[in-house]
Amino acid sequence: MPTAHILAWTLVSLRPRGGHDALRRAAARHGGGLLALSPWDLQARRDADSRQALAEALQAQAVVFTSPAAVRAAAALQPLRPRRGQHWLAVGAGSAAALRRAGISGARAPARMDSEGLLALPELQAPASVGLVTAPGGRGMIPATLVARGAQLRRADVYVRVPLPPTAAALARLRALAAPAVLALSSEQALRLVMDTWPAEAAAALRRCAVAAASDRLAAIASGYGLQPVVVAGDPRPAALAATARALIAAT
Template sequence: MSGSPVLITRPGSRGEALASAIESHGYAVQRLEVMRLERLPESAEQRAVWLDYDHFRRVVVISPFAAECLADALDRYWPQLPVGIDYYAVGGATAATLNETLGVKVHLPPEAAGEESSEALLRLASLSALDQQRVLLVAGEGGRPLLADTLAERGANLTRLAVYRRQPLDPEPAMQQRLAQGEYRALVASSGEILEHLARWCTEAALNQPLIVSSARLATLAGKLGFRAPVVASGATPAALAAAVVRVCDPQEADVDQDDLEKG
């Protein structure tokens, strides 16, 4: 398996960044295209939210693609960004997108949480009691209801706005064959939807290969789907996932890197 590639499932530009991070450690990477993100056509509901945007007190953005959709809409409707809104992101990539496109400060999960997840974001004190504050949650269709349900339970006057959909794709025949034969060094997945969709093509050979996931929640899901060797990365960033790939594919190199970190 030493000459086999690492398979990654992250779509779009974030997948490119992940591929570069893994390749920087000397591993071949192949993109496993099983999910496409598609913007939703602007609806009357979306227009109403954008026109009323300055009335929101807090805006929570679920992903980098949601952040891009938000920024494009605000560019059309608000040439000058409304003030007095606090922005929140589940992960660093989403925060970076908001900062780059809107120039806003973004609240992230506390560093002590050690993970990028909805659960970690909800530990922020500023989201603990919302007292009928107007909160906008910008997300894709479907997905986990945890954030929306918890914010509403905490008193938010919540609007959940879907701005994109996830379109599952069948793997190309060559990739289906790789999965059938387990011909890869590791599989990297940081989305539960992708993992559930992908599992139907994973034979016993694939289920026994290393699977890199970005959270303990995904590791639990992987176990239920039959994956026997899930490895939890320290986060969903390209660097964290690439480090987990090294840990799986070359434990000796990972130990050396960890020793260097401890000495530093």
Template sequence: MTPPKAPPLASLAGATLVVTRPAASAASLVRPIRARHGTPLALPGLSLRASDAGLAPLRAAGRYDGWIFVSPAAVRFAFRAEPSLRIASGAWVCSVGAGTRRALARHGIAAVAPSERADSEGLLALPDLAEVRGRRVALVGAPGGRELIAATLRARGAEVEAVHVYERMPPRWSARQLQALAQASAPLITLLSSGEALSNLVAQLPRDTLARLRRQMLVVSSERLAALARANAFEDVHVAASALPADLLAAAQKALARHRL
């Protein structure tokens, strides 16, 4: 008997999707966009740079009762800085989303991630983080962002140490990237999962190009980003269920279908 065929992926044919994730993580969106017959256009909203500020905490990993990794980049840079990182037996590990959990699994680390909300609020609702009084927690990421996690855990009585393994930097776009964006075929759908990336787009894009993006579709990963985008004059904002590529593209497909009605 011939096995049933998988259902076809919903089409993004004819649309240009602007991918604003840093270059190292853009592939997780570029590949499925092409599989759906859309045209990906990479325009990183920020760049990431390794930081050695977290090296000492990583080398003293055994003293922490719990670990929180805020992104796949946090995992990547942590193990780049300290390839022999060993988390103490009995310590718990949490991640903000499923992508970060998978990145940890590739290093043999089992982590717990929220099943419904891949954000700070979803993480803080995990049972592992309900009773943390007196516990020493390593929060692995970059300076700025995720302040809610540290503040909430400290309010619950934890001793939280920020372990900065990378830094977020403004993007440096080439003339070719800017030209490709200016000449990209409509409809355009910009995919955004970072408030800092949005700020960089608004501050650094040429005026005419930014005005065009503001008139086109924007898909964001949270209501918080949606409010920020509308405050920055974006007119057609759509909210995805999460920052996961599948959720961002599902929202893009719905936005495109609505646009074509």
């Protein structure tokens, strides 16, 4: 079995299928290799109902994109063109960059790149209407909080997460995973999918890893699954996760 992915240390990625390259490059800059595990595939929606929901969401006073995948899927359904007086917002820097690539130069993202950071933006304190461009499941705090603040919510689920069963090769790589290894954790749903639905050997292997978590909330979830030690990177971007992981390795 090939072992080239295991170098001085290993960063474990739970990004969607095809989404590991940035983490791989970030780990390599710190002398690490990458073990890519994809719990799901992201599939854009193309149906008429999704197109109509997006058109309505894009008419709201504030438009929120929860991920780069949401931006890409929305742009594939229709051109993204802000109206005068609208606020276009992104959960994180990656989503804001995707909006810029789609031609939206004025999109804003919070310094704290998570649901709590987004909801603290002044544009979302008392909005009349919010278009939420997202996928089913995940980030439930955002719609619940916006509705509680009196916003008319116009939700457009423009892509879906399709769970992927673990391949025999993925399970073999997990069994062969040797310390030092760090899990790069930026998605609650990805972690829960692996820990709750993959074979027990997968969860056991991840419990042998340290964790670089993108936020305090994710750190608490990882700890709840028995993963230790956990360090908060404070940023979901690959560079921050890899740097935090390398610091964890150096400290052990």
